[in-house]
Structure formats: structure tokens, C-alpha cells
Amino acid sequence: MYEGAGPRGSAPSCDGRPPDAAGGVTKSAQGPLPGRTPAPTVGCPLPRFSVIVPAYQVQAYLHECLESVLSQSYPDLELIAVDDCSPDACGEVIDEFAARDPRVRAVHLPHNSGLGGARNAGTERATGDYLVFLDGDDTLTPDALLALADRLKETGEPDVLVYDYARTYWSGRSVRNRAAAELTERGPAPFRLTDRPGLLNVLMVAWNKAYRREFVRRAGFAFPPGYYEDTPWTYPVLMTAESIATLDRVCVHYRQRRTGGILHTTSDRHFDVFDQYDRVFAFLDERPALECWRPVLFRRMVDHLVTVYGRRDRLPRGSRAAFLRRARAHYRRHRTPGASVSARTRVHHTLTRFGLHRTYQALRLAAALRRGAARLARRLLRVLGRTALRLHYRFQRLLPLRDDRTVFTVHGHHGHGGDPGALESALRALAPHMRTAWVVRPEHRGTVPPGVRALVPGSAAHWTALARSAYLVTDADAVPGLVKREGQVLVQTRRGTPLGHEGLDLLERPAAAGGTDFARFLRGVDQWDHVVSADRHSTLTWERVCPGRYTTLEYGRPRTDRFHTATAADVARLRESLGIPEGSVALLYAPAHRDYRRTQRPTLDLERVVRRLGPGFVVLSLAPRPCAGPLEAASDRVLDVSGHPDPVALCLASDALVTDYSSLMFDYAGLDRPVVLYVDDWEAYEAARGAYFDPRALPPGAVAGDEDELIDIFATGHWCGARSTRLRTEFRARFCPHDDGRAAERVVRRVWLGETALPPVVPPDERRPVPSAAAASGPSSLTTVPPQQPAGLLTVTDHG
Structure with missing residues (x-):
């Protein structure tokens, strides 16, 4: 192992310790052990944060991870990057960063110590006030450390600060932690875990918390070897912390890799979860004051064991029965009287308690068959429903049009607003005999004003309105499913003045066009009767990129x-x-x-x-x-x-x-x-x-x-x-x-009232x-x- 600001074999680091000729960390921590505090040299200021990044076979993601730390707007940090004897280029990437930034300390372990051992190696060399762990394939969000520093100052330097994260997928989709409500900053701060036990519902990992280094050193916390090493770290840390604070902010992007993640690797190493919970309960045995947490930890243990057992990609084929037998032994060993469970999880507890492997598999098969049958039934109902609605729409088109009805909608069936919303309001004011309806998704129903009928997209009432209303207003390129009848008038308002290319001009821009069906787009244009335009630039653009037989109404923007x-x-x-x-x-x-x-x-x-x-x-x-x-x-x-x-x-x-x-x-x-x-x-x-x-x-x-x-x-x-x-x-x-x-008024008078003498435009001044x-x-x-x-x-x- 070599450390310092440069590549392997470089000069001693700021803490005054020379490179370890003996080969660095050779012993993995087996449980809570006293930490080692380096003695910095005089004149070398201690950083606020020590960000510890273990790296093993993450060469494709490590550069982004380290860059997310070094580019933070709060620069008072040291980055301890630990190469856990990775067989890929992780060590070289770390050395490159250490050569260019003196805040980076490169640590190279002589043999693979696992995630826990690598974190311990980083912790031993940390000099910052607070420890922040970050896995080598994850990233810090911009300004995360600044937010941490501000919150630590606000809450009086707590032992532990818990912050939020978001799962990020290879597709670019991000999903915030579902238990984010537990991180609310309302109420007294700091606090102890007994004041807010719901904090245990947040993912029990090391990398969504900042730890005061002196607290960790004094308590002797360290990561054990094996999988699920976070379990015997996070529970003892939270239970013994004298002061805890929360930060309701996403500070870590937790990468969900398609392949290669440890928890998605099929291996017998997943049996390590039993040893990890033995360590947690041994920690409780040595501290009677924490006995109140035993029922909670027992329930969490059973839930965790069931999760590992139930995931198809974790346990090797043929090992599930052995895993459930171990789970049964642990259930009986650590069962706590009075540890009540909800009815929803009682079945899992019963199966774990008695080790009913075959029964569990039979129940899973039955549940899968039930879900499959339910999906098939829903699919058949949808097909029958769509068929019935098509027949209903076809029948409604045989009935006479209603000249006093107008249907309004906006792109995506959002709430009342935009140009269609302005036209609807003006229509009710100028032509009170007209009846209006708004097509809106249920979640936006509250935006529809009184006196306007709300129609759920795809409902029978929606298709009836489309078939029999004499006027249709939309800003979408096309009204899905519409068969325009003779006598129906469709007013198209568009969705803004064109700056970027629109319509047929996107044929030359595949990145912007995406999967646009231009033939379908032009069929929609052929249904337009009027296009509302704001200015001459818009008029000339729409008539060229949306060629059709419509009439342009250059009257202004109704929504303004x-x-x-x-x-x-x-x-x-x-x-x-x-x-x-x-x-x-x-x-x-x-x-x-x-x-x-x-x-x-x-x-x-x-x-x-x-x-x-x-x-x-x-x-x-x-x-x-x-x-x-x-x-x-x-x-x-x-x-x-x-x-x-x-x-x-x-x-x-x-x-x-x-x-x-x-x-x-x-x-x-x-x-x-x-x-x-x-x-x-x-x-x-x-x-x-x-x-x-x-x-x-x-x-x-x-x-x-x-x-x-x-x-x-x-x-x-x-x-x-x-x-x-x-x-x-x-x-x-x-x-x-x-x-x-008065733009909406001009459109209403021209289209609905048939007037040609429209209100004059007020001069700009x-x-x-x-x-x-x-x-x-x-x-x-x-x-x-x-x-x-x-x-x-x-x-x-x-x-x-």
C-alpha cells in the first residue's frame, strides 16, 4: 500500500506518515475495534470532511465518482481513495487523480480486503472532522458537501447526520428514496434515535450519513468482513449516537448497475448476512442500556433474511433450503418476546420460524399463478373495454352534432390552462349559451373551474363529447382517436412561439424529432380548421412547417x-x-x-x-x-x-x-x-x-x-x-x-360568434x-x- 498526493511510491502525505513498506492494511476488522487517529504535522490544517471511496472493479465509474467529490463547491475536504487490490485499472485512475489534486490520498491495499476492510483502511488515515463514505460507482450531487456543512453547523455538530439519496438507472431515470419523509428537518435537532425511531426505515447503509470522526474513534466502530457489512455498522452507530440530525436533500446518486453489483451477484457469500446480525445482537448483549432496540432489530433481521431468500439473483441454485434452515436457527436464537409484527409480515415470520422451504415455494408459485391470472383478466377487460368504447364512439357519430358544445384539451391532458384555458374562459363570458367540457386526467381535475364539465380521457363521456361537439380546441398536434365529422370545427392553438425547429423541419433533426410519426402528424394537421398565431414570425413558420388547409388567426396569445x-x-x-x-x-x-x-x-x-x-x-x-x-x-x-x-x-x-x-x-x-x-x-x-x-x-x-x-x-x-x-x-x-x-376575445368572436369586425389592437405604448x-x-x-x-x-x- 502506498499513500500520498502522487502516484505509487510518492512522498509522505500531509499527516507525516511515510509509505507503509510492509504492505499496508493486512488485517481486516472483525467487529467494533478502536480506530487509529493519525497525528498531523504542525501547520497542516485538518479538513472538514474525509471522503472515503473504496474501489474494486469499478473502473468504468470511478472517474465520475472522484470528479463528483473534487468538483464540490465546498472544497475543505480530503479524498481518500482506496484501491482494494482491484484487478482492473482502478489503481491507475486513483493515482491520476492523486497526481493532479493534493487533496487526494491514494491508498493501495496489497490484497483484496472487501468493502469493509477498504473502508477501515480509509478511516484509519482520515483526518477530517467528519467521515463521509461513498462507493466507487456512486456520485455526490452538486453542492452536497456545502449542504452538509451548513446543516452540521445549524445543528451543533451532531455525531451523525443522515441525508437522502436517489437511485439512478442506466436509462437516466432517477427515483428518490421512498422513505424520504423520515428525513424531515422539522422538530428539535439534534435528537437521539429514541426520539425518532422511524429513522431506521431509511436504507441502512454507510454512505447516506456523515459521522463525526471523534465519535467513531471513541466508540471504536469498524466495518466487519463479508457481505452486508453495513448492517453491524449502521445499527450500532445510530443506537449509540448522542446526537443525530437529518438533511432533507438528495446528496448521493446511488447507481443501479445493470450487471456487476455485489447484491446482484449469485454467491454463497450471501450467507454472510447471518454473521452480520450475530454481530449486531452481540453488540446489544454487551450494552444492556440498548436492550429496548432488540425487538426492532429482530423484526428488521427477519425482513432482511426474507428479502435475501426471496431474491432470485442472490442464492445459488440448491442452496435456498440450507439458507432457510439457517434463518430458522437465527429466528429461534434471537427471537424477542413482545416483538409484535403486522399481519402483512406474519406469514413470512411463520415460514422463517419453522423453516418451511417447500411451503414457501408452493406459496410463491401460487402467488405467481394468481398474479398471472389477474394480469390476463385485466388484459381481457381492457380489450373488451376498448372494443365497447369504439362501438360507442361509432354509434355517437351517427347522432346529430350539438352546436352549443365545445370540448377543450391540452397536450398530455393536463389541467385547465394555456391558450385553450384562456379561450374557454372567454367563451363562457362572451357566449354563455355555450356549454364547455375539459378533457383532464383525474389528478388535475381540481384545476377545472366551476361550470365546466370535466371528462376523463378515454371514458364513454369523453368519446361522446368528441363525437357530438361542434367545436374542438386543443394545443396538441392531433386529437387521439378523433374521426372528424363534417361540420365540426377544430381550433389549434399550438404551444408557444417557435424558436427551435418544429413540424416538418424536424425531419432534418433526428435528435429532436425522436420517434415522431410525421405521417400521423400530417393527418392531424389536415383536421385543423383554425390556427391561432401570436405574430407574423409564428404565422409564416406554422404555415410552412405545418402545411394544411386551415385559416391562420393572427390575433395574439390568449394565455397572456x-x-x-x-x-x-x-x-x-x-x-x-x-x-x-x-x-x-x-x-x-x-x-x-x-x-x-x-x-x-x-x-x-x-x-x-x-x-x-x-x-x-x-x-x-x-x-x-x-x-x-x-x-x-x-x-x-x-x-x-x-x-x-x-x-x-x-x-x-x-x-x-x-x-x-x-x-x-x-x-x-x-x-x-x-x-x-x-x-x-x-x-x-x-x-x-x-x-x-x-x-x-x-x-x-x-x-x-x-x-x-x-x-x-x-x-x-x-x-x-x-x-x-x-x-x-x-x-x-x-x-x-x-x-x-383581448386576444382570446378576438378568437371567440371570430370562430364562435362569426363576427368580422373585431376589437382593435391596443398600441404597445x-x-x-x-x-x-x-x-x-x-x-x-x-x-x-x-x-x-x-x-x-x-x-x-x-x-x-
Whole structure:
């Protein structure tokens, strides 16, 4: 084993210890053993975190793992990378990182010690205040260590800090921990495990916690050998910790590998789970004060043994009966009186208690047959249901059209809103004799206003409405299943002003087109009677890329009418509902979809932006969420609004828009509030999607090419200065000529009422959209620079 800042055989490390000529760690810890604390040399500051990364046959993932640590915005760390005698290139990768960054300490073990032994080797060399374990194929999320440092300071340096994780799959999908609710930061902190025993429902692994090194050293904790080494570490640590805190934030991306993961390897090593629980109960035997945890640990042990036994990819063929016999012995050995179990798990406990291998297999077979029969029955019912609905729809098309009925829908059957929502509201106001219906999924039913009939997609009522309503309004390319009847009128509103290529132009852009069926798309275009357009640019684009026999109604954007009808009280109410602090400047961050990326992640470090701008700014983030659950970097000044059903309301609540290529910039310009473009990847976006013009050449406001430029624009007040106002005025003149608050009225009068003399367009200089909350408070609230460093010093790294 060799250690230090350089490759193998390099100079002694900062703690003053020379390379171990004897070959490094040669003894694996067999249980809780006293740790070894190195004695750092004088003048060598101790890091805040010691991040310990064991590596064994993870060469494909190790670079990303180590980079995720070294690129953290909180740099006060040491990275101890342990090559567990890996037969691949892990050792070389570690040496490369150690050669380029003095914070990396390379440790090479002379023989394979297993995950536990490798972690112990890293722990023995750690000098940081807190230990953070990270497996070699996982990664830290951006700003994770900064969030840890802040939370540790807030909670008074607890012994253990438990944080959240998300499973990330090879497909790019991310799923947050299902037990995330246990990590709530509400209530007293720090606490002991007896105050919040539900914390044991969080995955019992070492890498979702930060441990105070002195606490670990004093208690003598160490990892045992074998599989499931986390079990006799995490339970004793949590049970003995005098102070525990939680951080409700995803700090680790837990990679779910298709192949190669230890727990997905078929081996007799899975029998190690019995020894690990023996160690846990031996720990309890030596500490009578912890006896109250025995029933809980017994239940967790049985659940764990059943999980290992039930997974098909763990135990070798023919070894399941032997495993269940061992489980029966452990059940009887560690059974605790009064350890009640729920009815749901009672069967598993009974089978484990008596070792009923054949009975268990018979029950599994019966359950599989039952599930198969249920799936077949559901499939038959779906087929019969679809057949019945097709016949129903065919019969309804034979009945007369109803001239007083209109059906509205938006792409994806989301809630009431967008241009269709604005047209529906205007129709009820101008033509009260018309009856309207909205096609909406059940989860969005609450957005449908009173007086509008809600239709579940695919229901008999939905097909009846499609067959007999004289008017149909949608922003989707096509209405699925629609057979358009003679006399039906379909109004197409589209979903935004085109900047990136749309329609037939995507034939040249396979990355953006994806699996688009262009023949089906054109069949949908042939059903359009009217297309609502916002401006001349949109009209010329839609008529070329969506060729059809429809009539273009260049009347403006109906959804932006609310910008002119809302009041200052409405804006205040919206801001309060979103949790925007009074007196702060709210920035709406709305990035466009990146066709060239498999996973959609924010291109901005939002926490850094608000931290540098000061407490006077908050960000409303419409960025796509990287995993199921709240935005990873969400805080009290970065508000995740990605699930908000009404983008117009978010525009009204904000004071400025930060975007790149999103069509929301065209809507927002009509609101006459500042817009800042953040275009750090224009070449990649244009190459993948294509664009009708370069927004940098005709911007609606200030333009930033990197994050520091963006921060500087807001810190110096350029975002709302005279030049930005002039650019926005020119942009509005070109792209918002009809957005005066009466666009929906013009469409309704033209299509439903048949009028040709429509309300005239209000000139731009006479329009009065509702002002932002900051603008209403006076110009000084917009231009005030936070009391921080001068703009020229904004690149100085903030270590928190």
C-alpha cells in the first residue's frame, strides 16, 4: 500500500506518515475495534470532511465518482481513495487523480480486503472532522458537501447526520428514496434515535450519513468482513449516537448497475448476512442500556433474511433450503418476546420460524399463478373495454352534432390552462349559451373551474363529447382517436412561439424529432380548421412547417390576456401562495428542453446564484427535476415550482425571467418585465434542435454566456437598466404585436360568434400590464445591489 498526493511510491502525505513498506492494511476488522487517529504535522490544517471511496472493479465509474467529490463547491475536504487490490485499472485512475489534486490520498491495499476492510483502511488515515463514505460507482450531487456543512453547523455538530439519496438507472431515470419523509428537518435537532425511531426505515447503509470522526474513534466502530457489512455498522452507530440530525436533500446518486453489483451477484457469500446480525445482537448483549432496540432489530433481521431468500439473483441454485434452515436457527436464537409484527409480515415470520422451504415455494408459485391470472383478466377487460368504447364512439357519430358544445384539451391532458384555458374562459363570458367540457386526467381535475364539465380521457363521456361537439380546441398536434365529422370545427392553438425547429423541419433533426410519426402528424394537421398565431414570425413558420388547409388567426396569445386583467392584489396573493418573502426579487428560471441530453438537469447552480446575490433574491425554478421528489438543491431561496400547473401564474408572481431558448420568453416579454438570457450552450442546442433565429442577436434583454456573467448582470442592476428596457421594447414590437389582453376575445368572436369586425389592437405604448411586486414598490427595489463584494470580485469562491 502506498499513500500520498502522487502516484505509487510518492512522498509522505500531509499527516507525516511515510509509505507503509510492509504492505499496508493486512488485517481486516472483525467487529467494533478502536480506530487509529493519525497525528498531523504542525501547520497542516485538518479538513472538514474525509471522503472515503473504496474501489474494486469499478473502473468504468470511478472517474465520475472522484470528479463528483473534487468538483464540490465546498472544497475543505480530503479524498481518500482506496484501491482494494482491484484487478482492473482502478489503481491507475486513483493515482491520476492523486497526481493532479493534493487533496487526494491514494491508498493501495496489497490484497483484496472487501468493502469493509477498504473502508477501515480509509478511516484509519482520515483526518477530517467528519467521515463521509461513498462507493466507487456512486456520485455526490452538486453542492452536497456545502449542504452538509451548513446543516452540521445549524445543528451543533451532531455525531451523525443522515441525508437522502436517489437511485439512478442506466436509462437516466432517477427515483428518490421512498422513505424520504423520515428525513424531515422539522422538530428539535439534534435528537437521539429514541426520539425518532422511524429513522431506521431509511436504507441502512454507510454512505447516506456523515459521522463525526471523534465519535467513531471513541466508540471504536469498524466495518466487519463479508457481505452486508453495513448492517453491524449502521445499527450500532445510530443506537449509540448522542446526537443525530437529518438533511432533507438528495446528496448521493446511488447507481443501479445493470450487471456487476455485489447484491446482484449469485454467491454463497450471501450467507454472510447471518454473521452480520450475530454481530449486531452481540453488540446489544454487551450494552444492556440498548436492550429496548432488540425487538426492532429482530423484526428488521427477519425482513432482511426474507428479502435475501426471496431474491432470485442472490442464492445459488440448491442452496435456498440450507439458507432457510439457517434463518430458522437465527429466528429461534434471537427471537424477542413482545416483538409484535403486522399481519402483512406474519406469514413470512411463520415460514422463517419453522423453516418451511417447500411451503414457501408452493406459496410463491401460487402467488405467481394468481398474479398471472389477474394480469390476463385485466388484459381481457381492457380489450373488451376498448372494443365497447369504439362501438360507442361509432354509434355517437351517427347522432346529430350539438352546436352549443365545445370540448377543450391540452397536450398530455393536463389541467385547465394555456391558450385553450384562456379561450374557454372567454367563451363562457362572451357566449354563455355555450356549454364547455375539459378533457383532464383525474389528478388535475381540481384545476377545472366551476361550470365546466370535466371528462376523463378515454371514458364513454369523453368519446361522446368528441363525437357530438361542434367545436374542438386543443394545443396538441392531433386529437387521439378523433374521426372528424363534417361540420365540426377544430381550433389549434399550438404551444408557444417557435424558436427551435418544429413540424416538418424536424425531419432534418433526428435528435429532436425522436420517434415522431410525421405521417400521423400530417393527418392531424389536415383536421385543423383554425390556427391561432401570436405574430407574423409564428404565422409564416406554422404555415410552412405545418402545411394544411386551415385559416391562420393572427390575433395574439390568449394565455397572456391575464397579464392585463390581473391586479396587484392578485400578484401579492400568488407570491404569498408560493412562499416568496415579502420585499424580495423573484427570478423565474425556465430552461428549455435539451434534445441532445438523455437526462434533463439544470444548467445553472441555483444555490450559488442566490447565495452570491444575497438575501434580496429568490429563484422560482421551473427546471426539470432530476429525480422523483423535490428539487435536489431546493432551499428557502430556491423554490421548486416544476410541478406548478399554471406557468402564467408563475410569470405574474415573478419580477424577472431567466431563460435560454424557452418559448416562455415571448410570453414574458408581453408582460413587460425584465428578461435575461443565459445561453451557455447555444452551439449544441442549435446543432441538435435547429433554430429560426439566434436569440443572442435579437434578445429580449441582457445576455449572459456563463454563470458569473449572469450573477454580474443582476448584482450590477443591468438586468433592469436602460439598455435591457430598450432591447425588450424592440423584442415586444416584433413578437408581441397583438398581446393587449383581448386576444382570446378576438378568437371567440371570430370562430364562435362569426363576427368580422373585431376589437382593435391596443398600441404597445398604451398597454398597461400588471406591474411586478418589486416594480410596484418603486425603482429602488429593482436596482439595489446586495451588500456584498464589488462586481469585479464576484468570481471569488464562497466556501460557505
